[in-house]
Amino acid sequence: MPAFEVGREHWLSEGRALDIPFDHDPKQVLERARRHFADQPVDVNVVRAANRRKKLLIADMDSTIINCECLDELADMAGLKPIIAEITERAMRGELDFAEALRRRVAMLKGLDLSALGRVYDERIRLDPGAKSLVATMKKHGAHTMLVSGGFSFYTHRVAQAAGFDMEQANVLLHDGKVLTGEVANPILGREAKLAALEEAVAKLGIHTDDAVAVGDGANDLAMIGRAGLGVAYRAKPVVAEAAGASVSHGDLTALLYLQGYSDSEIVRPD
Numbered sequence: 001m002p003a004f005e006v007g008r009e010h011w012l013s014e015g016r017a018l019d020i021p022f023d024h025d026p027k028q029v030l031e032r033a034r035r036h037f038a039d040q041p042v043d044v045n046v047v048r049a050a051n052r053r054k055k056l057l058i059a060d061m062d063s064t065i066i067n068c069e070c071l072d073e074l075a076d077m078a079g080l081k082p083i084i085a086e087i088t089e090r091a092m093r094g095e096l097d098f099a100e101a102l103r104r105r106v107a108m109l110k111g112l113d114l115s116a117l118g119r120v121y122d123e124r125i126r127l128d129p130g131a132k133s134l135v136a137t138m139k140k141h142g143a144h145t146m147l148v149s150g151g152f153s154f155y156t157h158r159v160a161q162a163a164g165f166d167m168e169q170a171n172v173l174l175h176d177g178k179v180l181t182g183e184v185a186n187p188i189l190g191r192e193a194k195l196a197a198l199e200e201a202v203a204k205l206g207i208h209t210d211d212a213v214a215v216g217d218g219a220n221d222l223a224m225i226g227r228a229g230l231g232v233a234y235r236a237k238p239v240v241a242e243a244a245g246a247s248v249s250h251g252d253l254t255a256l257l258y259l260q261g262y263s264d265s266e267i268v269r270p271d
Helices: 026-036 061-065 070-077 081-092 098-107 115-123 131-140 153-163 191-205 219-227 238-243 255-259
Strands: 010-013 017-019 056-059 144-152 167-171 173-175 180-184 212-216 230-234 246-248
Touching: 017 255, 056 061, 056 131, 056 191, 061 070, 061 144, 061 153, 070 081, 070 098, 070 115, 070 144, 081 098, 081 219, 098 180, 115 153, 131 144, 131 153, 131 255, 144 153, 144 191, 153 167, 167 191, 191 212, 191 219, 212 219, 212 255, 219 230, 219 238, 230 238, 230 255, 246 255
Parallel strands: 056 144, 056 212, 144 167, 212 230, 230 246
Antiparallel strands: 010 017, 173 180
16 A cells, blocks of 8 residues: 555544544555554544534443443343343344344343342443543533433433433333333334434434434444444444444543544543
């Protein structure tokens, strides 16, 4: 590959995030840079300078904004985690139909006491590092923020509030007031519903999909990641990392701000 001109590099975050402008074929540059850093814990991405800062954030919840898969932790309360987690993993890799896999896993939880939902939230769920800063910084600069999950509304409501999201959407677990019935309300929020949420949001805000950043880790996030102007695979399954425009495997969620050109002096630190 021939040499190419680069602009003046500058640190967005000293020792953490380096910005290097260039004018060359982005695919060639990305491939070359990723080969160079292949054996180091470095995320290398290429983003367009134009329209770099986005006006909409749409984020997956489980294993993205939070540290775990809520359904797997509920399964642990029922003594079924190894079985259910294996189905979750296959669904997130795109090997199983998402809706079918969700119904199958939820059916196994029939009879689980409702108190288990609260215990999982209190004992297992934590926001991933950088989640609050990502949301707060984008909101400070005028962006709208949405948490859209194939998980459950019991958790998205609480996580959205904790992280500061403007809106949240998720599936609804059905119960009889005491225990789970083993069913989830229709329609199932999966890959196409996440894409629809993105498209509806940009229409409502009067912006374009190029003005959005979408982030997720599983196969059901692929459609929204592919449609957004900046689609980010975050510590994602291989099928997602390979398809996304950007991939973060080593950094935390503030990496999404650096990808948009924010420097440390502009990032809100709520904690």
